[in-house]
Structures are given as structure tokens and as C-alpha cells.
Amino acid sequence: MSIIFLYCITKVPVNRVLPPDAIPVDTHDIKYVVDPYNEAGYLGSSGPVERMRQILEKHKHQYTSLWQGLTGSHHAPSLAEFEQCLINCSAFIFNGMENFLSYISPSKLVALNISECKMAILLDLAHSSVSRLRQSKIDSQKSVRQLTLESPVETAVLLSLSGVHCIMLNQWHTTIQRNVHNMDIILENLLKTGMTSGQTVHDLRRHEAQNFPTDGSMVPTDHRAAMSSELPETCKEGSSNSKAQNNVSVSPWAFNYVIYGLPNLVVT
Numbered sequence: 001m002s003i004i005f006l007y008c009i010t011k012v013p014v015n016r017v018l019p020p021d022a023i024p025v026d027t028h029d030i031k032y033v034v035d036p037y038n039e040a041g042y043l044g045s046s047g048p049v050e051r052m053r054q055i056l057e058k059h060k061h062q063y064t065s066l067w068q069g070l071t072g073s074h075h076a077p078s079l080a081e082f083e084q085c086l087i088n089c090s091a092f093i094f095n096g097m098e099n100f101l102s103y104i105s106p107s108k109l110v111a112l113n114i115s116e117c118k119m120a121i122l123l124d125l126a127h128s129s130v131s132r133l134r135q136s137k138i139d140s141q142k143s144v145r146q147l148t149l150e151s152p153v154e155t156a157v158l159l160s161l162s163g164v165h166c167i168m169l170n171q172w173h174t175t176i177q178r179n180v181h182n183m184d185i186i187l188e189n190l191l192k193t194g195m196t197s198g199q200t201v202h203d204l205r206r207h208e209a210q211n212f213p214t215d216g217s218m219v220p221t222d223h224r225a226a227m228s229s230e231l232p233e234t235c236k237e238g239s240s241n242s243k244a245q246n247n248v249s250v251s252p253w254a255f256n257y258v259i260y261g262l263p264n265l266v267v268t
Contacts, residue, residue: 016194016268018266019264022196022265022266023118023165023264023266024267025265025267026090026268027062027063027267028066028067029091030064030091030092031088031092031093032052032068032070032085032093032095033070033071033085033093033094033095033103034048034052034071034094035048035071035095035096035097036071036072036103037076037097037131038072038073039072039097039128039131039134040126040128040176041072046180047180048096048176048179048180048183049073051180052069052071052095055184055187059191059192063267064191068085069093070082079104079108082103082104083104083108086112087112088116090118091117091118091119091120091121092119092164093121093123093183094121094124095180095183096126097126097128098125098126098127098132099124100124100150100169101158102138102139102150106149109162112162113162114162114164115162115164116163117163117164117165118164118166118262119165119166119167119265120159120164120166120168121168121183121186122155122168122169122170123169123179123182123183124169126176126178126179127173152171152172156261160261165262165265166197166261166262166265167259167261168258168259169258169260170256170257171255171256171257172256174253174256178253185203186200186201189204191267195266196265196266197259197263197265201257201258204257205254208251208253208254208257
């Protein structure tokens with residue numbers, strides 16, 4: 001005699017009072033792509049794939065039980081799988097090496113109708129030795145114009161033109177560890193705390209300024225010059241003024257992660 005157990009995953013409503021003029025984002029229809037080629041797999045339990053697994057487990061009873069996504073630890077997602085994640089979601093999370101538009105070309109992206117995706121959370125622009133080798137081979141076959149379209153501002157513009165209401169992303173190169181750390185804070189604020197998209201990025205900036213060393217010790221040597229050159233002059237001046245007035249250094253990392261679009265989205 002055999003016994004069959006049937007399990008049913010139900011949607012648990014999120015009992016959250018929305019702020020005035022807030023726009024809801026359905027937590028049960030969020031999709032993600034994490035480390036598509038498993039290029040950070042060598043980090044093991046501190047890598048992005050394992051951290052996403054922990055986040056899904058932590059919030060599964062109310063928020064993440066119906067999330068669907070792709071990770072490179074299982075297989076490298078095809079372009080069709082990548083597109084399906086973008087098209088059929090209320091929000092999209094990406095955590096991977098190099099730049100986001102190296103996985104789906106600008107021409108492919110603008111052809112998609114992703115107006116159902118209210119929020120895109122991008123944690124890219126990190127490197128590993130494997131990803132650099134892969135990306136250098138791909139970039140050598142692209143024109144300067146094509147490479148320009150893959151930069152952060154252009155990425156935000158193209159996603160916005162494709163229908164995404166809110167885009168969060170890095171302005172310059174970062175590290176795998178920082179992206180993992182930022183993903184943890186962002187999702188904690190959006191899910192458990194119930195912050196709006198704008199409040200989430202602001203809180204991340206405050207956390208970066210308060211809790212990370214400002215001497216560049218966590219910044220790869222070859223990233224420091226690029227980060228310094230890409231940092232807006234107003235930020236540099238603001239940091240200098242802060243040092244003079246408060247004798248406290250403000251890390252440039254605090255200005256790296258930004259938001260484009262609507263700051264009033266709330267996960268429900």
C-alpha cells in the first residue's frame with residue numbers, strides 16, 4: 001500500500017499598510033537570475049547563489065515561496081529563459097558578473113514588452129578572473145557604440161523604455177562580496193521592513209557610509225582608479241567638505257548604488 005502526500009503552496013497575503021501614493025509590487029510574482037555562469041561558485045557559502053538560497057529560505061513563509069529563478073549552479077540559462085524571467089514578473093532581481101546587458105543585448109531588450117515588471121534590481125559590474133576572460137572575448141567583437149549602450153545609465157534608459165518603472169543598479173565597478181551584501185540589505189528592507197524602493201536605496205547608502213572602511217581596503221586595486229574617475233565631482237567635493245567639518249571620511253561606495261524611476265514602489 002502506497003501513501004501519496006500532496007503539497008499545495010498557497011499565497012499568504014502580506015498584511016502591509018501602503019504609504020500614500022505607493023505603488024504595490026506583487027511579492028508572489030518576483031523572478032531572479034543569479035550568477036548565470038557560476039563564475040562566483042568558488043566562493044561557496046559566501047557567494048551570491050548560496051546567499052540567494054538563504055534569503056529564499058528565510059522569507060519563504062510569507063514572501064518568497066512562489067519566486068522563480070535561474071542560477072548558474074544548475075545550468076547556464078539560455079537567452080529564452082532569461083527573457084521569460086523579464087517578461088513574466090512583477091519585479092526582477094539580477095546578481096551576476098560583468099554588466100547586465102552582456103547577457104541580453106540592448107537590441108533584444110528593447111524588443112521586449114516588460115511593462116509588467118515594475119522594478120528591476122541589478123547587482124552587476126563585479127568581476128572574477130573567469131568572467132573577465134569571457135567578457136574580453138565577447139567585447140572584442142563589439143563596436144564602441146555597442147559597448148557604450150551597456151553602461152549603467154544607458155542600461156537604465158533602455159529598461160525604462162521597455163516598460164520598467166524603477167531600476168536600481170551600480171554606477172561603477174564593485175566586488176562580488178559587496179553585491180552579495182547589498183542584495184541582502186535591499187531584500188531585507190523591501191520584504192521584511194516594507195520600505196519603498198527609494199527608502200531602500202537611501203538606507204543602503206547610509207549603511208555603506210557607516211559600516212564599511214573608507215581607505216579602499218575592500219576595493220580591488222585595479223578598481224580604485226576607475227571608481228575615483230567615475231565618481232561625480234560633487235560627490236568628491238562633498239566628501240572633502242565632510243572630512244573638513246566632521247573629521248569623518250565618506251566612502252565613495254555610498255554613492256555607487258542608485259535608483260532611476262519611481263521611488264514609491266512597495267512589495268506587498
